[in-house]
Amino acid sequence: MATRSNPLIDDGLVDFLLYSVLDAEGLCQLGAYEQHSKETFDLYVDSVRRFARQDLLPTYKPMDEEPPVFRDGRVHTHPALPALFGQMVDLGVLTATCPETVGGQQMPTLVHTMATAYLMAANLGAYGFVGLTHGAANLIEAFGTDEVKERFMAKMYAGEWTGTMALTEPQAGSSLGDIATSATPTDEGHYLIKGSKIFISGADHGITENVVNLALARIDGAPDGTKGISLFAVPRLREENGSLVSNDVTVAGLIHKIGWRALPSLALEFGDEGDCRGWLVGEPNQGLRYMFQMMNEARIMIGVNGAATASVAYHESLSYALGRKQGRRLGARGGEQISIIEHADVRRMLLRQKAIVEGSFALLGTVSRYADVAEHGASEEDRERAGLLLNLLTPIAKTFPAERGFESNVLAVQIHGGYGYTSEYLPEAYMRDQKLNTLHEGTNAIQSMDLLGRQVVAKGGAALRALAEEIGSAIARAREAGCDPELCSELEEAMATVGSTTMELGQRGMAGDADGMLGHSWDYLDMFATLVIGWQWLNMAAVARTAPISEERRRATEAAAQYWLRTEVPRIPHLANLCRTNEDSYIKAEPEWF
């Protein structure tokens, strides 16, 4: 039925975002990226996307159908994974954004984000091993001593060992202050670790000989709560006399996940036999701070996971809608059946998916660029401003692609009709994959508390003012480019509404009324995200008017911008009203009422 192979992500979109909307080439003006050019960017993105389409995508369905098994104390992952992991290492994906000193290419995060999105779209779980290894090694790079770096980081960046993030415990979940895993100092430089972890992705597999778990634990006698948590490198095997021996890290169980099935999620036990060694990363009791410093990157990665998963399903449903013949135009009698894309409601579902997918990628590109400038910007002022915007927008970058991406994935199933309800077609699997993104790296509700309780009010609202300026500039650009003035006004009013609502809620918070401020943090998140994606779409529509793109892309960009600004942005006044009035139906509800 499909009339074309799945591109995973539209290459034209990626080009448009990188070179027309987000000025990736402009980054080459910065010292850190001076060795780069459009040519090196294209070379990297092209090699990664080609691998994603040719080698990675065909492995997706087999890995979904044959998830890892737990046998004789070990986890057995899909046999195709070692070769694929090696190919991704060879492509430089693991260290692309790292400095040359650790073997990297110092690639801008912006370019890397767009490249890795193809890998995630092709096989989310398989890419997961790379993403986790990078994240764990990066933590050691940032905070570890030279000894710890030498012991662990080099092998991880070389792809010889993989890494994990071992935060969650059964009794603590999202409440990291309740972590109970203990770390007892020894005279030999390491600590003895004891405790249980759960939902640890990739902590055992058949890809590389060893795994380094970056684990949160509490040093004996440390303060209670979040202030007494330290970060440790806890390898599955440790080196002794030149060979690898057991480090008393055991797999207690394999969790049967409903998606991301290439990547095992495990329950781990550290120190069942009292011989699990961990090496402190950085200073004692700073573990949570280190984690949070890395969390922006992790949250943006979740956003890219979400956008990529929505994108591959969007293209799947687009192919189906072009190929599947059914029904006739309104009022027509007889004659050949038409492709279902000819039905207005199918185009509604496609345009909605497109608005979500491309709006997500635009936002993720934008925040990735802020991450680059925050670290390597030309001036302190540039870096600070980019850092503010990065922190402000990260909760949106994490949640929007997950939340609306799931909705988009559901539409891809719906377009497939009864066939979408079968495992013979891919969309149901992408829907399962997507659901995780609203849950991990902090549930979306937790993100909403971070956004409203912390980011929008930080530094007297400086980040929100910077965002208002950015949105103002985009509106001015759109007006100048000749975009529909009503769409410009719609966004302008939305920004004003979000601004005044935030001020009102912030004042409640300052007056000590946390419940009054945060009772509708979910609606606030929805409102804020709707505005931010509206900004991205108006900006894209403005840029599209003069960018070197096809007429179809220009028209499609205008249509999607119109869709978002007319259909979604007008929801903002109502959401603001819910926040302002602190509508109290569920707030006052007692547990016994349910």
Added chain:
Amino acid sequence: MATRSNPLIDDGLVDFLLYSVLDAEGLCQLGAYEQHSKETFDLYVDSVRRFARQDLLPTYKPMDEEPPVFRDGRVHTHPALPALFGQMVDLGVLTATCPETVGGQQMPTLVHTMATAYLMAANLGAYGFVGLTHGAANLIEAFGTDEVKERFMAKMYAGEWTGTMALTEPQAGSSLGDIATSATPTDEGHYLIKGSKIFISGADHGITENVVNLALARIDGAPDGTKGISLFAVPRLREENGSLVSNDVTVAGLIHKIGWRALPSLALEFGDEGDCRGWLVGEPNQGLRYMFQMMNEARIMIGVNGAATASVAYHESLSYALGRKQGRRLGARGGEQISIIEHADVRRMLLRQKAIVEGSFALLGTVSRYADVAEHGASEEDRERAGLLLNLLTPIAKTFPAERGFESNVLAVQIHGGYGYTSEYLPEAYMRDQKLNTLHEGTNAIQSMDLLGRQVVAKGGAALRALAEEIGSAIARAREAGCDPELCSELEEAMATVGSTTMELGQRGMAGDADGMLGHSWDYLDMFATLVIGWQWLNMAAVARTAPISEERRRATEAAAQYWLRTEVPRIPHLANLCRTNEDSYIKAEPEWF
């Protein structure tokens, strides 16, 4: 973690709906139901709910995990099914609503709907065999000759044979006018059937010896399109000389569905060997009319499927939220962790589920009662008015529980956090089950076309006027009962908006502009459903003020009503605006733009 067993559906809700809100006892005034009383209703509902909880629910997970297999040309269903099916037959579920002449109890649809909802909540797929058999036998009862009734119906109502609805063909899907299965007359009273069907649920199994497929086919020489389709009973085995022999109906394949896994969905071939006999039901070329006459019942049943599946998942997440300890109150430091239901955002997710689940059941009860009065009402006027309201509300009764029920099921997963993403917990399975309901018995988009293109404009808008009267009465009742006047006004304005929008769109349709009328039928459906559920909630809140219910239920009903009227109903002006302006982003979009 769970602190109580899953009740499937809240018994207090069912009592409240049956006896306080919907006056089930009042139906006993009608001749058809005069042998009934609250006692006979309770006896039936109680026996069914007890069976659902004790016998059916424990079989759900095993059947989800061990779906049917296709081996040696036959389908092998779960071994527990024959006994369960027999028990449901013994409980009288198959014929409860039928007249005594065919062995039924003449139970009001209203009561039957509430009773069967427990079965669906316990094991949707297992109940499916009963629902399908009833539907197929009922078609024969309504339209078949005595000979056909005798040949098929009696055995089906006795639970000796099961039935299916065999409409869909691979090339036709929702476009029933494109059905190509042929029926060639013979001199022996039957027809020879030849063709392919797909997505035929329950067409083979190990429960009973035979299956009767109610199939749509085209008699040789019949007119093209929908006007040349006839209805046939096509058994898997036919009787010859007192024994059952093959009727040349073969299973061409088993479809791997992602939910409803107790019930096999099959591809069938009729007449591969030229020896498949079908018996005409009713008149030639009236097949589609017959089907549509039965479709209301089928669509309401899908609505009950949706509400039941959302309900069981809601209760699962409620138990989890009561039992799971995590985090602390805003601003609290240290101390014991609290149950997650103490977090406002978790209560938001629970109250939203409750509003969707109970609002759905209220609507389904309302339309079921209209179905009873439409058939057995005391006067022609009563019957006609109930019939109008039934037809008008059926697209909402089908789509709302499916669409919002899915959203509700997703919230149940979300409340479970990382555990919700595993197959060790049930919510992910309920989420998979629910998705089918937006697709079968006419996709939800098709329902939106039926609502706007047909029902609201039928008979000069008579049905919509009747609805406005019903809503007006509920508002008056709420005002008199002392409900919040602002909530009453909110609903009043919403009704006015829907009314004027409908008039405007109807005028476009009358002027021949079908595209201008139906371009936003999806948004129209959303708007209409939001109004209708707002009506149900305001009505329930009004009744709750004096009904003999617990204080907790009264407060909870008020909270849920407030939630819906403050959070959802205010979306109506925006949706109306989209319909009125016929916002054209996806309407004008060309296939090449995507």
